[in-house]
Amino acid sequence: MTTQSGRDWLDLASPKPEAAAPPAPSRLSIAQREVSDRLARARSGAARAGRAALSPVLAAAAVPMRRVAPAWQGAAARWSDRLGAHPLTARAADAARRASALPWGRALGLAALGTAGLAVLFLAWCAATLPPLSGPALTTRTVAVQAEDGTPIARRGTARGRSLPAEAVSPAMRAAFLAAQDPWFDDTYRLDAAGVAAVIGQAFRDTISDGPRTGSPRLTQRLVRRDLIGAAPGEARSLADRVREAMLVLRLQAGEDRTRILARALDLARFGPGLTGLDAAAHALFGKEAAALGTAEAAYLAALTRAPALQPDRDVTAVRALARDVLDGMVMRGDLSAARAAEAGRTLDGLAPVGTTPLTRSGVPDLVLAEAADRLGPEAPRDAVIRTTLERDLQAMAEAAVERRLEAAGRGGARASLLILGPDGSVRAAVAGGAPLRDTPEARRAGSASLRHLGRDGRPVYDRVVAGPAPAAERRTALLALLAGLARPPEGADDPASRDGVFVGTIGDLLVGTIVSSNAAENGAGDGPEALFQDVAVQWAKAHPAPPAPEARETARETGSTARSSARPAWQNPGERTAPSLTGVPRVIDTGRLRLEGQAVRLVGVEGQGGSYAREFRQYLRRREVTCQPAGGPDLYRCRAGEQDLSEVVLFNGGGRAAPGAPQELQAAEANAKARKAGMWQ
Structure with missing residues (x-):
């Protein structure tokens, strides 16, 4: 290419240099070109056929789109303009540009991807460790709780x-x-x-x-x-x-x-x-x-x-x-x-x-089982036997006595509880009138003392040698704590009755405690706790007759009689014992009887009444201190609250009858009540 003189542009008419001739195509390239041409023609034909088939459908679908498109495009444009004009949009775009320019932006992205990956792995692990829908596998186990003679009293364990x-x-x-x-x-x-x-x-x-x-x-x-x-x-x-x-x-x-x-x-x-x-x-x-x-x-x-x-x-x-x-x-x-x-x-x-049974409802078998669980070890046995100190015959006496007491009370909301402890503090019989025993320290000690033998899968694990007697004060404290637990109102009771009284006494070497609800006294049961104790004592005495005295045995050998002698031993003091005076806040049994310092007291000259009269008398003596002086009988007292003679107060208000031989002033108080038609004389 050349440039003519006097011109500053290219001479386009000048002859161009000849270009080198392209190389001749090979046979392989010619075949490839032919194949590609054929494929292109096939794709073009398929595309034309598809457009021909879809054109009616697209045309029908485009009709509503054409109607909506202008409005939609307008709305989109308006919102786009608003968002673009908002200051936050500009700030966000600027922050995004800066973050993309910094190295840690990529690190954050990688961290997000890693977190997502860990979450996926966690979900996969949770799915792989799902528990079976059939539930956990359970092994059948049996624990038999027995009385002292081997009689089964409760059965625990697992079953599926x-x-x-x-x-x-x-x-x-x-x-x-x-x-x-x-x-x-x-x-x-x-x-x-x-x-x-x-x-x-x-x-x-x-x-x-x-x-x-x-x-x-x-x-x-x-x-x-x-x-x-x-x-x-x-x-x-x-x-x-x-x-x-x-x-x-x-x-x-x-x-x-x-x-x-x-x-x-x-x-x-x-x-x-x-x-x-x-x-x-x-x-x-x-x-x-x-x-x-x-x-x-x-x-x-x-x-x-x-x-x-x-x-x-x-x-x-x-x-x-x-x-x-x-x-x-x-x-x-x-x-x-x-x-x-x-x-x-x-x-x-x-x-x-x-x-x-009343025994299972007392909760004693479960307390003994809880104490035995520590000795059974962490691995539960297939079969275990627990022998306790519970006496089957004594338990039957206690249950029968409680049943008779409730029948006497008319069952009008009355509750009765009874507990018998052995010399070592072990439970010999229990009847719950309220809720079962709770797992308290006193209950744990009683459960431990009541455990006699423990067998595991046919092998003996524990045999307890009978311990010596526990201190009297400690045993009495434990009995009162356990008895209060047995007598508390059960959960779900509509109208739980309050406890009326407690009686604690001994039968041989056994310590017996009883509680009867207040409704029992109101329904004519009288001194419920003491009567319940006496019932058990009489039954126990019949089952365990005392051996005859030496003099009676000698007389029986001489005469062939088996009668027991009731003669007083020669060393007994024949003189009468003077009863001490009593002072304190009493508990009302009925209008003629009080319980003071743990002793039953009869008011001189009064035949008491229960029910509403006893409640009114209890309200009169509420937290008042009473002083009682012996009046001749073994449990006969003249009691005063301040300057008031309680016998005279009861008779004057018609809360009882004058006993035969009552003093003149008490007979006069009864006559006054009759004249006024007070109390029971209405």
Whole structure:
């Protein structure tokens, strides 16, 4: 290319240098070009055919889009302008530019990616370690608690029932279980985005909501949290347990219907310590198949699932109170009419599991078992036997005496408790009129003293040599503490009666304590605690007759008679003993008898009355100090509160009758009450 003189631009007309000729194409390149041309023509034909087929559809879809597009584009433009003009948008864009220019911006991105990866790994680990839907494996174990002669008195341990389909369970049991666990189980529930979020939120809460609008997942959530994962109520749960709970609830809700979820919940529910599954509970507690359970029995079992820590044959009163709430829930759900619920409630008043006795309700076997658990070791045996100091015959006497005392009181809310301790502080007999014994230091010592023999899988583990007698003051203190525990009102009692009196006495080398509720005295039982003690003492004396005196044995040998002599020993002082005076705040037995300084006192010249007169007399003497002087008899006293003669006060107010031979001033007080028609003379 050349440039002519006098010009400053290129001479385009000048001849161009000849370009080098391109190399001749090879055969391989010609074949590749032909293949590519054919493929291009095939793709073009397919594209034309596809456009021809989709053009009607796209045209139809484009019609509404054309209508909406202008408005949408306008709205988008307006919002874009607003966001672009906002100061925060400019600041955010500037911060993003600066962050992208800094090295740590990339580090933050990598950290976010690493955190996301760890979260995925954590979720995968939780999914891989989910507990099986069949529940934890349980080994059947049996612990037999025996009396001193080897008679079984209680049975504890663990048992797992068979899996039952929902059709093999009585309708009453299914309804009672739902009333106890999830009354809104039949509500509609959708596992959509909101439902999944609700399940996850509930899994991260420490309590499960009892209100409506929760639907089916509540029963599923309790099944997973309590029976599959094994989290106790109020127990701290880890993050992994919460995630596993959400996974299992979603899995069950998505993969199983409600009937199957209900059957699984019944198979894994706990019906008391160590008793898992409805099949095991029905056989162990009522000796029945699950299909034969009645309404009251179903309510009792369903109540146990609400408080699995309750012992079925010990906490009977508390379980009955919960069972009444279950009956109310069945009525609310429409599974039971009010009339049938009332009938089931009456049946429930006398219902108790098989093997329930006053001794099991006292809680003594469980105290001995708790003491023996330390000696059994951390690994529970398959079979264990615990021998105690409880005397079967003495226990039968105590139960019969309490029953007679309650019959005498008319059972109008009366309660009676009795406890007998041996010389070493061991429990020989116990009857609970209120709640069972709590695990207190005194109860632990009594349980330890009551343990005689412990066997584990056929091998003896512990044999206790009978200890020496405990100090009298220590044994009396322990008895009063235990007796107060036996007499406290049970949980769920509608109107617990207050204790009226305590009596402590000895029968041979046994220390006996009794408590009778105040209603017993009001219903005509009189001095209930002392009468209960005397009843047991008489029965014990008949079963353990005293050996005859030496003089009587000699007379029996000479005459052939077996009668016992009641002659006074020669060394006994024939003179009368002067009774000491007594001072203190008394307890009213009736209007003619007080208990002062642990001694029964009869008011001179008064035949006392109980009931309302005794209550009024108790109110009159409320926290007042009384001084009593002996009046001739072994328990006859002349008592005064300040300057008032209590015998005269009782007779003047018509609270009793004048005894035969009463002094003239007391007869005059009775005549005055009759004239005024006061008290019992109305």
